[in-house]
Amino acid sequence: MTILYITQNGITTPIGRSQVLPYLIKLSLKGYEFHLLSSEPDCDEENLKEMSDLLSINNIRWTAVKYKNKPPIVGPLLTQYLLYRSAKSIINSRIINLIHCRSFPPAVIGYLLKRRYSIKYIFDFRDFYADWGLQFTYGIKKLLYYIFKRLEGPMILNADKVVCLTKKGQEILLNWYYSSNMFERRKFSVIPCCSDFEHYNVCNVDINLKTSIRKRVDIPDNFFVLLYLGTLGSDYLLDEMLVFFKVLLNKNPNSIFVFLSNNMHNEILKNCIKHELKISDIRVLNATWDEVPAYLSLANFSIIFYRPYFTQAGRSPIKISELFACNIPVIVNSGIGDLDDLISEEKNSSLVIPDFEVGTMSKYVDRMLDINAKGNINTRNSSHYLSLQAGCEAYSNVYQQLLN
Secondary structure (H helix, E strand, O other): OEEEEEEOOOOOOHHHHHHOHHHHHHHHHOOOEEEEEEEEOOOOHHHHHHHHHHHHHOOOEEEEEEOOOOOOOHHHHHHHHHHHHHHHHHHHHOOOOEEEEEOHHHHHHHHHHHHHHOOOEEEEOOOOHHHHHHHHOOHHHHHHHHHHHHHHHHHHHHOOEEEEOOHHHHHHHHHHHOOOOHHHHHHEEEOOOOEOOOOOOHHHOOHHHHHHHHHHOOOOOOOEEEEEEOOOOOOEOHHHHHHHHHHHHHHOOOEEEEEEOOOOHHHHHHHHHHOOOOHHHEEEEOOOOOOHHHHHOOOOEEEEOEOOOHHHHHOOOHHHHHHHHOOOOEEEEOOOOOHHHHOOHHHHOOEEEOOOOHHHHHHHHHHHHHHHHHOOOOOOOOOHHHEHHHHHHHHHHHHHHHHO
């Protein structure tokens, strides 16, 4: 039986590499046959060949279309059309038993394909895509998201399975579309973002490599390292994270803030100056996927402050599972997905800060330093529900329900 897996996140991108490829490889080892359909940005031929060879070794067929983001609106719509046309070609050339659509735009394609071919499809919801667009876009682009929002109900009602990242997101969708028929709860599954605990394992980092990196980025052995992992953007509260670090410095001057991020390097440094932080107390670094665990091994604690708006109810941060796999506790703000329930000092040596008042930050800096001083951090062992193995088991259960 063959599953057509449609994703707009190319597997040559960081998200595709960490959140699509490992799942497909592990699930293919369980006997599932996949045909992957993805949209890929411009990248070098060597990267494409590496991915093609890796998929071929694991008996995964791959069809890729070129991702277009220009001109605005027209480019992404053209990408959608190319994906839809390619999906039809795949279905017409071989038997497809199930369509797995990762996120909203591919789910539009799955919805249309089900109407045309009567093939079951999974709406892997991911986030409140349409609501985000209605809140943060304008003009013609907002009109496009309005159309998406109108489609959302029929897409969910016609999906054979809806996978949500959070329980909070699931409850919102159930109340919106199934308030009079809660029996349909069985159509929903909650599968958070998971990570490969074999890859994200600081115990596997060579001690000489760790020492070499620490020396190269100039972090003394006795310094407390606060770390931010991942991309930055409008969803993240950079100013508040820097204020938190400033409070930390007042209590422990032997501290360094490491940003392991692939974007906004200049903006980070500009904001440091705005908050009267010394650049010498900041490290702005970039690392490949293979290098990330070695860099994470430098950290004592990680920080993630999100902008708290409604669409965050569906967020399950990839970086949480990556950090927990590396036994690094985190401090996050409240109101983000299911994190208020999943994170606590007792469960995973981590903290949820209720607000960004300086007094509150001071109390939570004290708690963070106390957790670090006590040691005996066991975040990794208490977080295997966020492992790739657990995620694959959950998706396998979803496939079995539909294929049987």
